[in-house]
Amino acid sequence: MLKVKNLEKIFYKGTPNENVAINKIDLTVNEGDFITIVGSNGAGKSTLLNSIAGVFPVDNGNIFLDDEDITAKTEYKCAQKIGRVFQNPLAGTSPEMTIEENLSLAISKSNNLSLKWGLSKHKREIMQKHLEKIDLGLEKRLTTKVKLLSGGQRQALTLLMATVANPRLLLLDEHTAALDPATAIKIKNLTAELVNSNNITTLMITHNMEDAIKMGNRLIMMDGGQIIYDIQGEEKENLTIEKLLKMFEIKHGGKFNNDRMLLSV
């Protein structure tokens, strides 16, 4: 359903600082895939997701979503079919607006904006149902401004907002990395639940090897702007952190270097 063909992204092209962040990547994502992405710092993981999301123009190659060429589409256009959650829990919500106003924007996402009321009884009922599912008591705080929520609550809300309109694709970029360990676990469980119950095709960057192995049906390892391993099925089920690190060293010719990743192993 998602096809990345010969993708290339070069920062500062033609200057002494030229930096090949994505080096001719090919990737085919199947309907319903839940892919975890690992790799050392600067491997190009975020750049890959940003390219798919249309954050910046790419230098070469094509990206197809449902056979539609979205390579040249800008960020907001891509977002109509793609949900995203960022590392920063503040990035995905509007702090001065209430929980229900934020959710209303997410629910309207699939329709065109109009001069209809942003909130309605029907919409509130939908919100209640969704918020009850994430089980943080937010369903009783619909009119609370989002800036009053904790980082974990905000990230849970962001996750809900990214999935509520049933996107074709969900992109998660270390979305639990800024949370305390207990909250991170909650958000991870919520992620698995939302992704599975809606069967959303998902790409998730993580610096946590254990999560990368445990979660999803497919694991991609990146290095130097390339995909060096694409592991799925039985092979993924039998994967261990030790095996994964060894595999990395074989291809990379050196120790795995990701500060955060080593800490969390």
Next chain:
Amino acid sequence: MNLSFAITSLEQGLAFGIMALGVFISFRILDFADLTVDGSLPLGAAVSARLLVAGVNPFYSLAAAVVAGGMAGAITGFLNTKLKIAPLLSGILTMTSLYSINLRVMGRPNIPLIGKDTIFSFIRDLGVPYPWNNLLLLILVIVVVKFLLDAFLNTQIGFALRATGDNPQMIRSMGISTNSMKMLGLIISNALVALSGALVGQYQGFADVNMGVGTIVAGLASVIIGEVVIGEKSIMIATIGVIIGSILYRFSISIALNLGLAASDLKLLTAVIVIVFLSTPRIKKALR
């Protein structure tokens, strides 16, 4: 301060209050420091005055001012979103161009409206006695504008507009163009400012090419006074705050004049008011 002085301040507060609502949209909702208003206020007055002189119905002249103001906002929006010129500079460029345009519209620097049909002469001719004639009319206009604005900001598009100023990344993630939202916000903001200019022109009985100087600071003063005095719990409350802020601002100006301050010192006073109110939260924190 005698009664007629108070009434004048109140009327000015209401007439300029619509401008303050416009500034509220650009400054607070969109987080866009838009200086276009110094040009779009006299633009509204100029368009309306020129049409009144030509014998056009004064209410239609208000509508024309709204359209002209919206166009001014669209130009600033175009400069910023399409040509990527910084917000502050985009506004300054439009404002500067508007000075020439306003002179073209009026054909001269000042158009007196004495003896012309205005919305104020219309209500006086209906037999409404002083001081209710002007007051009622201005209250009616501002209440309608306020409720329309509140309603709009609670529609789906209104939500998107508010989130654009608050967190543009989130709005893009929701599949909405921040550029379109900025454009829309600037159009609405300057349409209101021009409406205010047209009202002020008809109220004071002339349009002048220099009447816009300092509009942005006065608007900001009103917005900030409103926030401090009334608060900003919800949109409804925030817009009431802006109107009250505008009235309080005009009162403080009148009081200052009454105390013997020269009219030429008013701009300085206004700037000081804005500085004081802008810094109160910080000073309060420091004292705690």
